[in-house]
Amino acid sequence: MKSKYDMLIVGGGPAGAIAAKTAAEAGCTVCLIEKRPAIGTPIRCAEGVGREILEEFTRPDPRWISSSIERAKIIVPNGTAIRLDQDDPGNAVGYILDRKVFDRELVWQAAEAGADVFVKTRATAPIMEGGAVRGAKVISIGTPIDIRADVVLAADGTEAQFARRAGLDTTVPLREIMSCTQYLLTDIDIDPVSTDFYLGNDIAPEGYLWVFPKGERTANVGIGISGRKSRDGSRAKDYLDRFIAENFPGGKTIEAIVGGVPVCQPLPCTVADGLMVIGDAARVVDPLTGGGIGNAMFTGRLAAKVAAEAISAGDCSKKTLMPYDVGWRASRMGASLTRNYKIKEFFITLDDRKLNVLADSIASIGLAEFSVSALIKELIKRNPKMLFELGALKSSLS
């Protein structure tokens, strides 16, 4: 480990790994640190990712793809299932990854591009000089070290403590943290090419329960509920256990994980002097789906490109790093975050009766396009009065 790099990246998930690779390829000296002793574990993820966004960053590889997804079903409390199929049968719309392998592959690519990588190395505080971030104090397998860098990328996920300690408020409001539990359940009857989403206030209040196939008879079965709905006796694990007892009584749990997914709005600003925040730490998780992998890679790459230019220009002030913040907000991802936040805020107000009515209104039609916007557009068309509040979003549902 050197004591000075062009770029220091805190966190070895998809955001940090893509950023490290991008920066190394741009000629920067890069240090990537991960506080856990191994990349990719323990996972805290349902592992779903869209095909298009994934392929923008790396070629799908059977070594880290658990299953290819061809459709989705949304199941409401009365049992009605909205089925989203795609036009071209046999062609994947998304994948369920094996994150333990996937994350390692991305970090491997970053290392091959020239980045230094250190595990069991935790950033305890930013090095601040004149209000600017100039590196981090880290503890690497017990040894305290100062690592200086022109730019630090905070890619530390849900906890997002690095940016917080540099002065950005990353605290997630209780009602906007999805409190999650997931089992890797095997020996169960599932549709192995479908991601299934269960909605309902008795099933997953202000969240949803998912069944994401990992193989013919194996799936990530998990749940996220709003933090404000979580209390003793009705926590994420309690809801999940009830669902599994009813729906997969013979299933065997071979992995149990928990985690928190931020579904709040993004940070008001994702840059500061010498600092950029990317991925879940920037709160760029899709607030409707809870998906974060694609947006993490997108922000990681964009931040690294902007940072590399700032470093070569010798100016890593907030102003010079600002094109990153402006850039992702102006992107398709940024627009989709704004839109899906509004849709999420509206949908959590619906009671089970309304969910049933909405689902029944479109259950019999085939949706031509596999997307959230196609689904919402159709719902608004058929339920203009009930979804009056969403009408304003129509123009953004391209």
Added chain:
Amino acid sequence: MNTMLRINRDTCGYCGTCVAVCPEDALELIDAYLSLERECIACGICARACPLGALEVVHEE
């Protein structure tokens, strides 16, 4: 009266959800060990958010 945060380590899943919602940045997940690093104001937000119910604000006389 003394209030404090009790961490049930047999229940804790070491996921960091509590860290994300703590308004005081008092908690820290250090690998597989949840640590109370700074002063806790016993607001109980972390105890609510925890997916497993591993945290409890206790009041002692």
